[in-house]
Amino acid sequence: MTPVVFDLDGTLIDSLGGIARAANALLAEQGLAAVPERQVAGYVGHGEHIFIDRLIADTALDAGDRAALLARFMTHYKAASRNTPLFPGVAEALARLKARGVALGLCTNKPGGPLAAVLDGLGWQSMFGAVVAGDTLARRKPDPAPLLHVFDRLGGRGVYVGDSPIDGATAQAAGVPFVLFTQGIRTVPVQDIAHDAAFDDFADLPGILDRLAG
Template sequence: MSARIVFDLDGTLIDSAPDIACVANGLLAEEGRAPLTLPETIGFIGEGAGVFVARMRAARDLPETAQDDLLARFVAAYETAHDLTRLYPGAGAALEALGAAGHRLGLCTNKPAIPARSVLAHFDLARHFGVVIGGDTLATRKPDPAPLRAALDALGGGPALYVGDSETDAATAAAADVPFLLFTRGYRKSAAADLPHAAAFDDWAALPGLVAGRLEAARLAPRATRA
């Protein structure tokens, strides 16, 4: 049985926080403000570039009137910022294995589409995904379920799974009524046990087996109900 599997990007497939911090701190230096720490940066990630910049701005006492200018400068600098970003070990191999097993893969991220596609190309990941939904692709972004549903619709029919790392991803999956697989080494702020999820993993080598197990359980469920 093949499935539609949609992935988050930052904190799930890639550790991009160092690049995000570098871009943010370049802007803050231009404004005469102190840099963000890496923990601050990670705490601000997850709800799109606009929210990140708003949190950065508030943390360094920059006026609300500076938001649009800072956001435009942030996005422009971020489009090709991937020198400090790293692919989580085993993520590429897991995508290869899932694709080889016949699953259809998509991406649903709150990162703007241009930098998302840029980093996918940098790591040669774009070839795995039949659809890429960025934070600016639709009028809404996660945790609204519309972006995840759009990604799944583009992949056709069949069972669906969503793979992510954060509170935003868990809420998105719940709103879309899609089973959520939680990568526990990402950017979540809560304990893993506090996030609703169907399964959790900290090693990408485990994901193909988790997917197979979920699909087998779904296949057998109607038989168990009839019995």
């Protein structure tokens, strides 16, 4: 059957609140005011290095302390990741796909440390046949290399499911269909993201995948 690879943050897990708490814990340590969650959403998706650069640019954090600030943010980020909730219907959808023999993969820009905390917290150590974190390879999404690496390990190309323009661009670069989850960490209109199908309820995902497999 056609493999299915998922993004993580904003696709399977509702992680924006935890990421915002981690950022604001760092700001509080520096005696600075918190930033709103909707602002943090604009920092997410390209990995921790761009995240901290955007946070520094928007606040009074000292760019000269970047390395130390990133290390402290990662400590808070990993702690916040341990209790990240799933979006409604995710567990059931993944169970249905696995019961049908679909090979599942994970391709995320989330660093390996916080990713491990999420997978451990959810009991997902064996959920996916292949996993690539943001620091697994030398390149990250939207470069297609991480996604293609996951598909190669699953035995063939299939469908990518994500929530952001980065995910859409990654799928397009990899030459695979993209299914957009519209309730994730999305900062642009749905119509501005190239996609083959879209959904807002995970109960609809298996049927969408069947139609794409055609």
